[in-house]
Amino acid sequence: MIKKSKLYQYIFLLIITLMVIFNGGNNNLYIQFNFIIVSIFFLFFIREKNYLAHVRQILTTNKLAIKLYLLFVGFLIFQTIPLPIEWINFLSPEKYNILKKLDFNDGYTSISLDPSNSFFSLLNYLSIFLYLIIFKSIFYKTKDIFRFYYFIILLGALASSVAIYFFLIGNPDFFILKNTAYKAAATGFFINRTVFSCFLVLSFFCGIEYLKLVDSFQKDNTYNFFKKIYVRIFILLITIGIITSFSRLGNFLLVSLIFIHLLQSLYLNEKKNRLFLITLILIILFDILILGFFFGSEKLLERYSFLSQEIKQYSTAIEMSLSRGDLAQFAYIEFKKFILFGYGGGGFEYLLKINYQNLSTHFAVHAHSGLIQFMGEFGLISSILLLLSILFIFIKNHIFNFKNIILFYLLFFILTFDFSFHIPLIQLLFILLLSVNYKRNNNVKYKFNR
16 A cells, blocks of 8 residues: 555656646646646645644744745735726836827726736746645655656656657647647657757756765665666656757757766766766767767757857847847846836736737747846846745755756756746746755765755
C-alpha cells in the first residue's frame, strides 16, 4: 500500500505533468482548472496534522515575506475591481485618456486594461503560492528532493522524445499538438519552440544537479547505479530536444550551462566529480560533433551566436513590421505611462492594438522582454512588493548558493530576451527549484532544508 506521503507527491507530480502536456498551462481555462485542482489538493492536504504543522512552520518562518506577497496579490485584485471613472483619472491618467478617446461613458472601470486576463493572472499567482507551500511540506527529505529531480528529468526526456518524433515525421498536427507555426522545429506539447526549449533547459539543470549530488546521499548499489545511467540517457534526449527546437536562446543557455558546470568541476578537481565531468564532455562532443554536422555547420554556428542574432533582431524589422527592439522599447514607454499602478496582466496586447492599428493578424502579444512587460503589468508599487517578498525569503532561508546563482543567470537571459517566464509552468519550476536549499555540514557534503 502506498504511503500518504508518496501519494501526495505523486499527485503533485501528476499536476505538473498535466501542465507540460497542455502547453505549459498557458491558457486561461487551464489556469482556472489548475487553481481549482491545487486548491482542493491543498484543502485535503492540510487535513493531515503532520502536514498542517509543516504549513504552519513555513508560514511562521517566512511571515514577513508572505505578508508582502499577499499585499502583492491584493494589489493585483485592486487592479481588476471596478472603480469610479474619477478615481481612474487620478490613479491611472493614461488609461483615462484612452477611455476618453474611445468615448467610454460608463461610470466604473478597472485600472487594468484587460480585467479578464488580469483575473486569470491573479489565479496563477495564487496557484504558485499554494504549490510552493505544498512542495516545501512534502519534498523536504533528501530522497524526496532526488525523486523530484528524477521525475523532472524523466518528464523532460519524454517531452523531448515526443517532440523529436513529430519533428522527424514533418510535425503534423495531432490531437492537442498544434505544429502549424513551427513546421521546421521540434516543439512537442508546446506551441512555442523557445518556451519548449526553456522547459528542457530546466529539466537539463535538474539532471546536472542530480548527477552532482547523488553520490553524496545515496548508497552505491546496483539500483542507484542504473538510475544514474538512466539520468545520463535522459539528459542526452533532452539535449537533442533543445537542439532540434532551433531556439537560439535555448541552445545558448544549454551550452553556457554546460561550460559553467565544466569549469566548476575542473576547479573543484575532486575524484567523485570525474564521472560527472566525463558526462559533460560527452554531451559537448555529442552536441558539437554529431548533431552539429547532421544539421549543418551553418546552423551549428547560428546556435552559438545567440547574442549577436538577438541584438540584430532588436535593431531590424521583421515580418510584422515591428522588431523585437521596437516591442521592448514600446513596452518601456508604456511602463513609464502606467508607472505606479501598471496596466494589468494581458494589457500589453491591448496597448499594441491601440497604438499600431495597421498591424497584420500575426502580431506579438508579448514584449519579448519579460522584465519590462512584468514591470508594465504590475506597476512600480506591485513590482517592489514582489521583489521585497523574494528578497526576504532568500535572506531568511540563506539560499544564496551556486545552484541559485545559475538559476538567476538563466532567468536573466529569459527575462531580458524572451517572454517564456510568462508561462505558468516555467514560473512554477523556477520557484520550486530556487526553493530547494542545501548547505554543508560536518556529516555529509550537503543537507536539504525546508
